[in-house]
Amino acid sequence: MSALSSSTSVKQFSSFKEFYPFYISQHSNAVCRLLHVFGTGLGPFVILALGYLKYYKLMIPAGFIFGYGCAWLGHFVFERNRPATFKYPLWSFMGDWKMLYEVLTFKRGLSD
Numbered sequence: 001m002s003a004l005s006s007s008t009s010v011k012q013f014s015s016f017k018e019f020y021p022f023y024i025s026q027h028s029n030a031v032c033r034l035l036h037v038f039g040t041g042l043g044p045f046v047i048l049a050l051g052y053l054k055y056y057k058l059m060i061p062a063g064f065i066f067g068y069g070c071a072w073l074g075h076f077v078f079e080r081n082r083p084a085t086f087k088y089p090l091w092s093f094m095g096d097w098k099m100l101y102e103v104l105t106f107k108r109g110l111s112d
Contacts, residue, residue, distance in 0.1 A: 016091050023095035026084055030111035032074030037103050037110075039070025040096045071096065 013019040027033045047063035050056075068085070075083045085092040102108035 013088065013091070016094055019088060019091045020095055020098065023084055023092065024099070024108075026075075026081055027079065027099065028111070029074070029079045032079040033099070033103070033110045035070045035074035035078070036096060037100050039067040040100045041104075043067030067096075 011022075013022065027036060043063045043066050046066045047059045050059045050062055055062075071085075072083055075081055083092065084095070099108065103110065
């Protein structure tokens with residue numbers, strides 16, 4: 001059996017509203033959640049900075065590498081599970097932004 005628990009269950013989600021509680025359950029570790037907030041929040045700034053410096057070909061790849069690199073580090077090292085991105089890429093991306101908003105507006109803590 002793998003040391004990582006699977007974030008994908010046999011349940012199929014039919015909406016983002018139904019998916020989001022599952023998404024949050026996969027981010028219970030405070031360091032994992034902090035890395036998501038950091039990566040999601042700063043990823044766009046990486047893209048803008050590279051654009052400003054005229055590294056146009058690196059903008060999008062670097063933004064995704066930075067954002068997802070932080071998030072996946074949180075999952076594999078601290079949360080010890082597999083990111084929902086692999087099975088639910090769009091809803092997971094939307095969940096990153098919703099969780100960032102909730103943390104920044106104090107509607108959700110780093111560990112709750």
